[in-house]
Amino acid sequence: MTNSKVIVHILRSGLFGDEQTVCISESLIKKWNIPHNQSVNFRFGAFKTYVRVIPINRSGQLRMSESLVEKMGVRPGAPLRVAYRPGSQSIQVGPLIGVIVSRAFPQEPDRPFGNITAFCRELVDASLQQGAFVYFFPPGGIGTSHGTVEGWTYAGGWRKGVFPAPDVLHNRLTTRKLENHPKVQKFFKETKSRYGTSIFNEKYLDKTEVFAALRKDASLHALLPESHPYSGVDTLKSMCAKYRTVFLKPIRGSLGKGIIRVTKTETGTFACHFSELNGTRKVVFPSLAKLHSTVAPRLKMQKFQIQQGLTIAYVGGRPVDFRALVQKGLSGAWDVTSIVGRIAGPNHFVSNLAKGGTIIQAKQAILKSNIPSGRRTVALAALRTAALTIAKGVESTINAHFGELGVDLALDRSGKVWLLEVNSKPSKNDNTQLSEGKIRPSVKLLVQYARHLTKL
DSSP: OOEEEEEEEEEOTTTTSOTTEEEEEHHHHHHHTOOOSSEEEEEETTEEEEEEEEEESOTTEEEEEHHHHHHHTOOTTOEEEEEEETTTTEEEEEOEEEEEESOOOTTOTTOTTGGGHHHHHHHHHHHHHHTOEEEEEOGGGBOSSTTEEEEEEESSSEEEEEEEOOSEEEEEOOOHHHHTOHHHHHHHHHHHHHHOOEEESOSOOOHHHHHHHHTTSGGGGGGOOOEEEOOSHHHHHHHHHHOSEEEEEETTOOTTTTOEEEEEOTTSOEEEEEEETTEEEEEEESSHHHHHHHHHHHHHHSOEEEEEOOOBOEETTEEEEEEEEEEEOTTOOEEEEEEEEEEOOTTOSSOOGGGTOEEEEHHHHHHHBSSOHHHHHHHHHHHHHHHHHHHHHHHHHSSSOOSEEEEEEEEBTTOOEEEEEEESSOOOOSOSOOOTTOOOHHHHHHHHHHHHHHTO
């Protein structure tokens, strides 16, 4: 099967006496042996109809009637990829990409998606460049008929419209509550079964789920700090007997919220550090039993994971960790798109940007760190290898479809790599200054992966 990028042009309805007429370049008709002057299937996402194909001598063009274009939701002059499937005698155009987002703000026409609007615009530009079509919608855009969705796309400005259910759906919902809403889950299930929609990053990952799954792969054991679901003071005592420092992390936490660090001091007491918005709050307890009784109410509010503390590398006296973005592209294989270092903010032991952390190039972070100089040269390659191995491990051990993962890694002071966390919803917030028209490789890869999934 081959495909080509064409430009969509609109013909007045009834120009050929049949609004279901589609004109395609004569060269493509001959190349793909498309039957003409007879009905063939025509598909754009969930939208399907029969059309009559006639040849034109203009290369790289697809001409359709006004009514057909309106049903598809595309605009005149939009570049789209087109392929002919001889087995089903069908023409497919697209890929049609849908992105489900947490919310939309129609009262703010310049920023309808809040702090991810710049990313959405960038994805529109990447789609235009590659001959795909993308639209964005919140859960409220899901109608009673799952064949269509009410959403937004960009064409000289953000505009609202009704679009067919997509070929490929990218899940950018940022809360589990929205993701698990019955309306959303029903939409996921029905578009998959009824229209063959591919949904990637279809679920959040919990910390305990990831570590339990990855432990099934013996090749990953060396990357995994010891961790267990927190089940009470006995778990705390057991881990503190093995390690001077342990961390208590909410299994569904994000942005470093709620993390507690417990360290045994030289005097035998236990220093408990709480990660809070304005810094770290320290409380010293005479025993683990007293510490547990104090934090127990907090631990009952949500499930926690207890994890081995690491002597992670520092830059300028502050902890540093690394975020690797691992994605699939046109080949459908995992690859590392980027790795950045994240230095913790003043008076913080977590590196999240929301808590004053700063981003630095991974190579620079390693060179400036307190890792022995003889081990710095191989550290960056070790991070890349670990990120790729972990992404493959997630795919093979967790029953869900992922197209991109944020893999958080640490280097200890000897240069050894450790896994901290895997994030299935890497941030797309507008915290990167972009030149007008610039498209990041990570955004291009999202479109390329959609093309891979649809073979367009």
